[in-house]
Amino acid sequence: MKITALNGFKDIVPGEVELWQRVETAARTIFSRFSFSEIRMPILEKTELFSRSIGESTDIVEKEMYTFVDKQITMRPEATASLLRAYIQHGLHVQKPIQRLFTIGPMFRHERPQKGRLRQFHQMDVEVIGAQNPRVDAELMAMGALLLEELGLTVSLELNSLGCPACRPDFRQALLAFLEDRHEALCDDCKRRCTSNPLRVLDCKNPSCRTLVEEAPSIQEHLCQGCSDHFGVVQEGLQQLGVPYSLNKFMVRGLDYYTRTTFEFITGDLGAQAAVGAGGRYDGLIEQLGGPKVPGIGFALGMERLVLLLQQQEGEEVAEGESDLFVAGLGEVATNFVFPLVHALRRKGLQVATDYEGRSLKSQMKQANKAGAKWVLIIGDTELEEGQAVLRDMQSQEQEKIRIGTGVDALLSLLLQAFEKKKISLEQ
């Protein structure tokens, strides 16, 4: 084959797409239970939106964005910035003091693809804008946990606080001092991180860095009073809601805008990609983007990762296709009769499949079986002469004759009557 999809871009084909629908349906159900409204934004935004929100010096902005350089526009690498832009642009804070919004869609990052990480990937993104109360943080995590639970996935929740502009600089200084003393013991990546983003040293995967960092100052002990109180209530809230979590003082977020609460839903079953969802609070961001001075918190779930987990958990079995009825026509005359009949049945709301290639009855029965048809209606020249079509129940293998009468309409009403009698099995 000559033309294939781009590296890191994937088709979601029948057999797999059912799982995606399941994830999405479950999410919409839960989100609406928690009073979230959907919002949909464009995929292209001005480049500046992302460089200002995500952070000029992050990897995402520095080298991973799909940008049309000549036009200064970028395909969104994450949803929060776009969502906040829309929030500000439409003055949504005026309509409601607290906005609860979610969005589902594709994001784009030019990274090297690997398991659970693509260049076009999909996220379900949830944001609460305007709420400062730590209970909201706890509730948001509880909602994420509930969704994952409903999907049948077992993941753990890790929690940290990154402080705020008042207390983080102090911690940063303390950490830097600690790292400088041990600079030679750090891996090459961490030596680089000391200047680029010291907090990142905390979650280095290198074993020697990990042990070294055990002794490092803890952010949780450097929080200012406000942040410390907030963090405390978040944890109380989680306990009240019965959401299990563990504190992880090494957890750091990649995006610049996070403040206070940060969290990740973690799994050990996805190779290097441990996080199936993550998020946190971003209290200064909306103002920084030119909006009102309101706080915000949100998180994103990686849909590819959720689908991968579901596939691993229950196999990649293809969901059987389903239709109510397969109509088998035999011969030229019957086929001409069947063609409009099928359409009439579909207009009545039935799922109907049929054959278009004039194949043998055996072949059509096979198709019907594969399509998961509950009934097959057989109409050949014999049936047309007799004025009776054969209706076969695929499960019980029973067949009955149905009067065709004078035409499509007559047969249609008889068929619907026949289905009516079996309504119970239709609904199953």
Add this chain to the structure above:
RNA sequence: GUGGGUGUAGCUCAGCUGGUGGUAGCACCUGGUUGUGGCCCAGGAGGUCGUGGGUUCAAGUCCCAUCACUCACCCCA
């Protein structure tokens, strides 16, 4: 951007130290039933062995390059 692994039928894969591409499984089509599915049996169709060079009498197999896929690093959902 950096490293490792893998490219043979639609899919999953055999193919030994070079000697004519597999009776492989799944899927597909036809037949076994002159008009009846799942199971079974028989047959059929389906390939530029990723691509381009090189070595050789001879390359799916060895060498080089290239592309693609994949896992990991970096980073992240």
